[in-house]
Amino acid sequence: xAQVTQNPRYLIxxxxxxxxxxxxxxxxxxxxxxxxxxxxxxLRQIYYSMNVEVTDKGDVPEGYKVSRxxxxxxxxxxxxxxxxxxxxxxxxxxxxxxxxxxxxGPGTRLTVL
Amino acid sequence: GQNIDQxxxxxxxxxxxxxxxxxxxxxxxxxxxxYQQHAGEAPTFLSYxxxxxxxxxxxxxxxxxxxxxxxxxxxxxxxxxDSASYLCAVRAVNTGFQKLVFGTGTRLLVSP
Numbered sequence: 001x002a003q004v005t006q007n008p009r010y011l012i013x014x015x016x017x018x019x020x021x022x023x024x025x026x027x028x029x030x031x032x033x034x035x036x037x038x039x040x041x042x043l044r045q046i047y048y049s050m051n052v053e054v055t056d057k058g059d060v061p062e063g064y065k066v067s068r069x070x071x072x073x074x075x076x077x078x079x080x081x082x083x084x085x086x087x088x089x090x091x092x093x094x095x096x097x098x099x100x101x102x103x104x105g106p107g108t109r110l111t112v113l
Numbered sequence: 114g115q116n117i118d119q120x121x122x123x124x125x126x127x128x129x130x131x132x133x134x135x136x137x138x139x140x141x142x143x144x145x146x147x148y149q150q151h152a153g154e155a156p157t158f159l160s161y162x163x164x165x166x167x168x169x170x171x172x173x174x175x176x177x178x179x180x181x182x183x184x185x186x187x188x189x190x191x192x193x194x195d196s197a198s199y200l201c202a203v204r205a206v207n208t209g210f211q212k213l214v215f216g217t218g219t220r221l222l223v224s225p
Contacts, residue, residue, distance in 0.1 A: 033213070035215075040217060041217065042200070042215045042216055042217035042218055043156070043200065043202075043215040044215070045212065045213065045214070048212075058212070059214075090155060090156070101158040101161070102146075102158065102213065103158075104155035104156050104157070105155060106154070106155050107153075107154070107155055
């Protein structure tokens with residue numbers, strides 16, 4: 001089944017404790033992206049990747065890092081999480097940068113205390 | 114930069130027709146998407162417009178006017194399961210790469 005998976009789905013952590021949210025797609029998509037969704041602000045893009053070893057900042061990259069060492073995986077790293085990073089995070093992928101459809105993962109609800 | 118406006122909330126009755134509007138201001142416009150998102154779930158793709166006009170897909174249709182920076186999503190024969198948020202998203206081409214900017218979404222409540 002074609003899908004985007006994220007882990008963990010739910011995470012409660014404390015300020016300053018490094019964490020990684022994994023994202024994997026099995027559709028051989030080139031383009032992958034991370035969004036955060038907050039009430040009243042909608043989905044905002046954090047980082048995106050055009051292909052292996054090609055990443056760029058989205059609209060809200062501060063406090064986040066990403067890597068794209070393999071085509072299928074695009075982990076999101078929070079080196080020192082803070083409470084303002086409490087949010088719902090979605091990973092998405094699409095075949096190429098000009099593909100119409102982005103496929104979203106199920107989301108990761110992160111709480112930073 | 115980009116600016117996308119949608120109504121925050123709409124209500125409608127089962128079996129009715131509802132139109133959800135989206136206006137946008139962006140440089141480098143390269144297409145407009147509509148996504149559906151049920152509470153607590155991932156957004157799912159509904160439609161895509163890059164040229165002016167109407168795209169129809171079953172009960173859902175989407176319209177685009179690039180000169181007016183305006184789109185709408187039309188939902189016909191509403192069903193209870195259509196209660197969800199509807200996200201308008203604009204693709205803009207910056208430095209040759211794809212960027213997708215989302216509006217804050219319109220929450221649609223369908224009542225019996």
